[in-house]
Amino acid sequence: MLNRTAENVARATPEPLARKVRGISDKGLAWLFISPTILLLLAINIFPLFWAIYLSFTNYRANRPNEVVKNLGFANYQRILGDKDIWIAMQTTAHFVFWTILLQTLIGFTLAWLIDRKFRGHAFWTTLILVPMMLSPAVVGNFWRFLYEPQIGLFAYAISFVTGIPPTNIQMLSNVSLAPWSIIIVDTWMWTPYVMLICLAGLRSIPEYIYEAAEVDRASNWRQFWSITLPMALPFIMLAVLFRGIENFKMFDMVNLLTGGGPGSTTEVASITLKRQAFESWRTGYSSAFAIILFVAVFGLANIYVKALNKVKQR
């Protein structure tokens, strides 16, 4: 059927064009097919990257198109690396990435392990657990802002019900100590299902006969978990950690919607600082340098991590 279609297409191709196509090698044809994608990538990814690298060495400001652009050398980089506020933003980001990944991995893997038991109604629970992940971050951010409202929010009332603390004293978004956790809670609520899905795929890929062999050897459930389940699911868990790590390193939407980086600068992650410098203060050169530093940091860390992941897979 497929051959006949191909023959029909070949027959329908005008002779001059057919002659030209026949003259192209397989490699040439492959390049022909991927060239639109490559061109698009070059235009919207590679060119801006190189342009940003160039701008990072200048004093360029997008809101001053008429101003002379001066070459500053590494001055922007030096200023960023010596800026206390930037390091605070990086620490805030690291804190956020660490806790979200830890919680999402622990809860996600536990949920996956439970779902993998295939108890009655597990399909229903799987679907229900996946719901937060399907929502738009804008919607999630807005409704959690209402949930956290100290006067009318359900969250404050729930905590108040359990602890006896008046709900108006539970100011999740206004309190310096609680605000970072309010974002971690929402991110964990939203993205744990994603980690769970990847872990579930890992658990389902473990062949049943290995467990059967372990049963024959009278290995306890605990032993089976440590010696079979965890090592064999580890590459999947690591993959989930990589995906979430990269995503959370550049987290913007949730923080912007929930706290806007506040109170003060307590939840000002690197991406918020970058946005403020680039599109509010209009320091284009400076913010380009900051973006390059972030890019190198994520790229470097991701590379080290992928190497570790490959080692685990080869074991």
Added chain:
Amino acid sequence: MKSSLKLALGLTSAITASTAVSNVAHAEDLTLCWAAWDPANALVELSKDFTKETGIGMKFEFVPWTNYADRFLNELNSHGKLCDLIIGDSQWIGGAAENGHYVKLNDFFDKEKISMDDFVPATVVGYSEWPKNTPNYWALPAMGDVVGWTYRKDWFSKPELQKEFKEKYGWDLGPPTTFDQLKQIAEFFQKRQIDGKTVYGASIYTERGSEGITMGAMDVLYSYGFQYENPKKPYEMEGFVNSDKSVKGLEFYKALYDCCTPPGASNSYMGEGVDAFKSGQVAMHMNFAFTWPGLQKDENVGGDKIGYFVNPKGPDGDQFAQLGGQGISVVSYSDKQESALKYIKWFANKDVQAKWWSLGGYSCLNAVVKDPKFPASQPYAQTFLDSMAIVKDFWAEPSYAPLLQASQKRFHDYVVAGQGSAKDALDGLVKDWTQVFQDDGKM
């Protein structure tokens, strides 16, 4: 067959012709860009008269305040042609003038005999001039605005509360004239039960993202003695921005936030303030005057229940208020500058300005605001006039954005997050602002 072909051709021609005609009509339409708020709706209503008079249609591009600066500064920076006319924020004037975004209006004003002497002086300096205090005009004052206060007149007039207040503080409960009095009133109402509901002292600006906390804190700092720079030496800020008086002002603002605002009001600006007042949460409410017409009409808190007062005095008797408001400018990238200038000429007309005020806009024309009937025209008219007489504004330098971002950060870090001291915050601000001006080559 032939007749149906003719019919089809005829119909096609008619459709093409009508489309072309409508395109010609639309080509004359002007697009006016502004923030999405109550006065914008009044301007839509007002502009119908302009269309009637000139045949020029008006389209409007209104953006919520939180995105207003981002959206329109991007538009101007990219030399976009979306806006023919723009009502840009007062602080944009320096950048817009120096970067060539606005058409300079001096020749046009001379030709059309529009005199800036006919407008409230503070609005001319604030909305039209760059450099400040020089006769270089880039906008026509369009919407006067200033930070002032509303209060719950009905609560203030409750005899039992008046009695209790007098016993506690030794003076009659009424609109405060000093910031100390304001704080006492706010403390008095904080967490009080009124009509079976817990209420709070005051709603003040604490917003972090755009300009909120700066507008609020400055509104207090000015009256405490804060100055942007040495009046004798421009850009010298040490000892002026971070003077002892300024430190006391910022400490006061933090104390007011800590003691007397509703729970969770850590990111509150114009909209949140209006919500807090309308929902009967607060006894007093800091906000720009543009919110007053809407509050006055509100069924629950308006009418006889609401009162207005000018920003109170500081400890030394100084009294200033943060300027808001905007001027209307012609965008230099517009292809319809001639029609846009016609709109400005029409808008400057006395009758149009009088109608502008009656619809809910705040006219800046002397002939309107100095009319003997003006103070009695609305319950808030006198407060507006008194407030406009004491205004000060934030930097209007081309680098206003980084200057604003620095103050937003420093003030929020101290006032809301409680990090460091007021002195640290203001010292840091001097450092940040110095860096900005050094980058600009002004220091």
